[in-house]
Amino acid sequence: xxxxxxxxxxxxxxxxxxxxxxxxxxxxxxxxxxxxxxxxxxxxxxxxxxxxxxxxxxxxxxxxxxxxxxxxxxxxxxxxxxxxxxxxxxxxxxxxxxxxxxxxxxxxxxxxxxxxxxxxxxxxxxxxxxxxxxxxxxxxxxxxxxxxxxxxxxxxxxxxxxxxxxxxxxxxxxxxxxxxxxx
Amino acid sequence: xxxxxxxxxxxxxxxxxxxxxxxxxxxxxxxxxxxxxxxxxxxxxxxxxxxxxxxxxxxxxxxxxxxxxxxxxxxxxxxxxxxxxxxxxxxxxxxxxxxxxxxxxxxxxxxxxxxxxxxxxxxxxxxxxxxxxxxxxxxxxxxxxxxxxxxxxxxxxxxxxxxxxxxxxxxxxxxxxxxxxxxxxxxxxxxxxxxxxxxxxxxxxxxxxxxxxxxxxxxxxxxxxxxxxxxxxxx
Amino acid sequence: xxxxxxxxxxxxxxxxxxxxxxxxxxxxxxxxxxxxxxxxxxxxxxxxxxxxxxxxxxxxxxxxxxxxxxxxxxxxxxxxxxxxxxxxxxxxxxxxxxxxxxxxxxxxxxxxxxxxxxxxxxxxxxxxxxxxxxxxxxxxxxxxxxxx
Numbered sequence: 107x108x109x110x111x112x113x114x115x116x117x118x119x120x121x122x123x124x125x126x127x128x129x130x131x132x133x134x135x136x137x138x139x140x141x142x143x144x145x146x147x148x149x150x151x152x153x154x155x156x157x158x159x160x161x162x163x164x165x166x167x168x169x170x171x172x173x174x175x176x177x178x179x180x181x182x183x184x185x186x187x188x189x190x191x192x193x194x195x196x197x198x199x200x201x202x203x204x205x206x207x208x209x210x211x212x213x214x215x216x217x218x219x220x221x222x223x224x225x226x227x228x229x230x231x232x233x234x235x236x237x238x239x240x241x242x243x244x245x246x247x248x249x250x251x252x253x254x255x256x257x258x259x260x261x262x263x264x265x266x267x268x269x270x271x272x273x274x275x276x277x278x279x280x281x282x283x284x285x286x287x288x289x
Numbered sequence: 290x291x292x293x294x295x296x297x298x299x300x301x302x303x304x305x306x307x308x309x310x311x312x313x314x315x316x317x318x319x320x321x322x323x324x325x326x327x328x329x330x331x332x333x334x335x336x337x338x339x340x341x342x343x344x345x346x347x348x349x350x351x352x353x354x355x356x357x358x359x360x361x362x363x364x365x366x367x368x369x370x371x372x373x374x375x376x377x378x379x380x381x382x383x384x385x386x387x388x389x390x391x392x393x394x395x396x397x398x399x400x401x402x403x404x405x406x407x408x409x410x411x412x413x414x415x416x417x418x419x420x421x422x423x424x425x426x427x428x429x430x431x432x433x434x435x436x437x438x439x440x441x442x443x444x445x446x447x448x449x450x451x452x453x454x455x456x457x458x459x460x461x462x463x464x465x466x467x468x469x470x471x472x473x474x475x476x477x478x479x480x481x482x483x484x485x486x487x488x489x490x491x492x493x494x495x496x497x498x499x500x501x502x503x504x505x506x507x508x509x510x511x512x513x514x515x516x517x518x519x520x521x522x523x524x
Numbered sequence: 525x526x527x528x529x530x531x532x533x534x535x536x537x538x539x540x541x542x543x544x545x546x547x548x549x550x551x552x553x554x555x556x557x558x559x560x561x562x563x564x565x566x567x568x569x570x571x572x573x574x575x576x577x578x579x580x581x582x583x584x585x586x587x588x589x590x591x592x593x594x595x596x597x598x599x600x601x602x603x604x605x606x607x608x609x610x611x612x613x614x615x616x617x618x619x620x621x622x623x624x625x626x627x628x629x630x631x632x633x634x635x636x637x638x639x640x641x642x643x644x645x646x647x648x649x650x651x652x653x654x655x656x657x658x659x660x661x662x663x664x665x666x667x668x669x670x671x672x
Contacts, residue, residue, distance in 0.1 A: 162489075163458060164481070164489050165482075165489060167457055167458065168482040169482060169485075251457050285300055285459030286427035294578070315579065347580050407580065410576070418572060418576055424568075425572065428561065429590055430590065431552065431561070432565060432595075433549055434529050434544070434547045434548065434549060435528065435549055435592045436549045436592075438549075438591060438593060439591040439592070441588045441589070442591060443589040444569075444573070444585075447583045448581050449576075449577055449578060449579065451576070
């Protein structure tokens with residue numbers, strides 16, 4: 107596989123949003139068919155997201171050399187919403203509902219490109235957490251920078267809620283995994 | 290200005306990528322008559338010059354071939370068909386092979402043509418050096434007189450410089466250059482981008498495992514070439 | 525520019541002398557352990573550099589930098605090792621270290637009949653310490669920060 111013009115490959119970063127949305131949709135629909143339980147599907151989506159997140163974080167850091175290690179969850183929330191979501195999904199969710207202890211916050215997603223054409227099927231399908239991949243990706247990415255978080259959707263417009271709200275809860279700092287010789 | 294080589298070390302100190310971009314070939318062949326005025330010593334990788342430096346042959350150089358026949362570690366076999374140079378240490382002693390040091394101390398074998406030179410690092414040595422650097426990097430913070438020091442970013446010797454960039458996720462990108470090469474930090478940043486593109490985004494690449502991806506190697510080599518020619522790793 | 529501290533090791537790896545002018549990080553280990561670690565560290569770096577080098581080395585290891593300090597290394601043919609930590613703005617100070625060896629160490633330790641160049645330099649060697657302090661504080665790299 108010799109690709110002569112690597113440079114061109116790099117620039118071809120943009121595919122149409124429709125193709126992406128349709129691909130994700132087809133993919134979710136397929137695993138919904140393949141698994142018996144919706145819970146299992148949600149789990150798989152989360153896992154896939156996780157695997158994406160652990161890779162994507164390096165892409166993000168490589169391209170944003172000004173982003174350093176976060177020492178505060180507010181900083182993390184900010185980078186996540188204003189830069190992470192912006193870069194990879196083209197949206198900037200708002201950060202709200204901070205817990206009093208400052209260890210938990212919500213991201214309100216407006217105009218999620220993943221769900222543009224989606225309506226959940228009746229029955230089992232109503233339990234599907236269609237965007238679960240995003241949760242997995244956040245969890246995976248933050249784990250690679252030594253932050254263990256829990257991530258879930260508490261409201262979903264697909265299920266008739268008023269908003270799509272993603273809740274991120276800080277669990278602990280993974281001190282053991284901290285690379286030595288960090289400043 | 291030269292970039293000698295480039296390495297990627299994972300978070301547990303394992304070498305997951307290495308590329309030799311430009312390693313000067315240091316080899317010298319000369320014919321000698323008895324007695325040989327070098328003090329030779331058996332080493333892990335063959336017979337080394339321990340003392341007696343002359344005509345460009347320096348202490349630390351290894352005997353690479355005798356009378357045109359490549360040596361096999363500390364031994365030489367003139368009857369065996371010359372095997373292709375192997376990356377790994379060969380310490381084969383067969384019935385027809387001679388111990389190099391005793392062969393060279395026998396006056397009947399002279400005159401003899403010996404090729405001396407610096408041996409290349411084999412893959413095993415590279416692994417050892419990578420994990421050595423991994424721990425040296427950590428010790429540099431432990432011995433810092435100043436608070437919150439990072440590990441080694443730049444190491445200088447009279448012949449080469451080593452630059453290291455560690456990502457927040459703990460991957461180390463290391464480049465070896467000559468002492469005059471500038472802008473190596475930009476090269477390391479660039480290789481981080483290439484790593485995130487051609488290794489991490491490749492769905493068949495597993496994290497922390499050796500990077501086999503041909504496109505990664507290709508683009509890293511391009512970046513090194515560019516840095517040498519234009520002073521910047523970017524087109 | 526800042527000068528932090530100086531270690532002198534003999535060829536057996538014993539720390540003959542340690543002096544600090546500035547140190548912000550408190551030691552996480554006993555001084556003895558720190559000396560051992562530093563000596564072992566220099567030993568590893570030397571062998572690392574020797575094995576990794578694509579070319580024949582002359583002096584070998586010269587210095588390394590982290591984000592906040594620079595370790596400068598100088599070894600004499602007799603196996604004395606000088607380790608001087610400075611900040612990153614300091615250039616190549618091999619000459620300075622050589623001078624430190626030739627004018628201070630040789631004059632006030634080696635030529636001093638009351639002490640030996642291979643023994644630990646105790647605090648009774650006041651002239652040496654005084655001359656060393658004078659030498660370091662007269663260096664252009666020993667700037668305001670140190671004096672404050």
